[in-house]
Amino acid sequence: MHKVIKNCIPKDRINKHIKEYNESKIRHPGSMNTADPGKYKNAYDELVSKHIGIDLTCVSGNYYKHNLPYMPHTDYKSHLGNSINIVIPLLYDGIQPRFIIFDQKWTYESVTWSMHLPVKQFAPFCGVNTAVKGCMHEYDVLNLTDKPINKKLYDDHLYHMNPEDLYGMSGNVTHFNPGDIILFDNQNIHCTSMFDGTKLGLSLRYTRVRK
Secondary structure (H helix, E strand, O other), X not given: OEEEEOOOOOHHHHHHHHHHHHOOOOEOOOOOOEEOOHHHOOOXXXXXXXXXXXXXXXXXXXXXXEOOOOOOEOOOOOOOOOOEEEEEEEEEOOOOOEEEEEEEEOOOOOOEEOEOOOOOOOOOOOOOOOEEOEOHHHOOOEOOOOOOOOHHHHHXXXXXXXXXXXXXXXXXXXXXXXXXXXXXEOOEEEEEOOOOOOEEEEEEEEEEOOO
């Protein structure tokens, strides 16, 4: 499941998000630069529920600002049941980033694959993510293709990684376009394309409303 809700957030709301981030206490300074979603945490519950077709509520999320690509990872937490993500692009400079959502799924707790790089030690921020060594095809990942990654997908967007590290992966490319909402299943592995600049976004995670 992956869709883009185009041009659904007006410029004045985007500016309010940017202002909220700039006035927030930044957690995990350095590569993460995250902040709490503040008063807008549940602002999109109705819209996301409409597009999914079930009643959802936001249970977690964060602003993020970075200038290095995020590695392939997932965001699912079983204790939250937060299986739906949205990404709200807010601001970027330089080359427009892309957001890559792979067809492959990891149905366990959230992880980030370090691939050929040393295992990254994340700051202990509420156990949001855990780095693991190696590549996706070395794990119990669903829907692996048993083929090298598509050459165009790799050459255009993922050339900062080793192609052999992405063996078995396939996926879709979405532009990081302020005003859009990118909606997807957060058990799908996803990452940032190679880009040159800085980007700011808001990630929100949803679970079904229990009645």
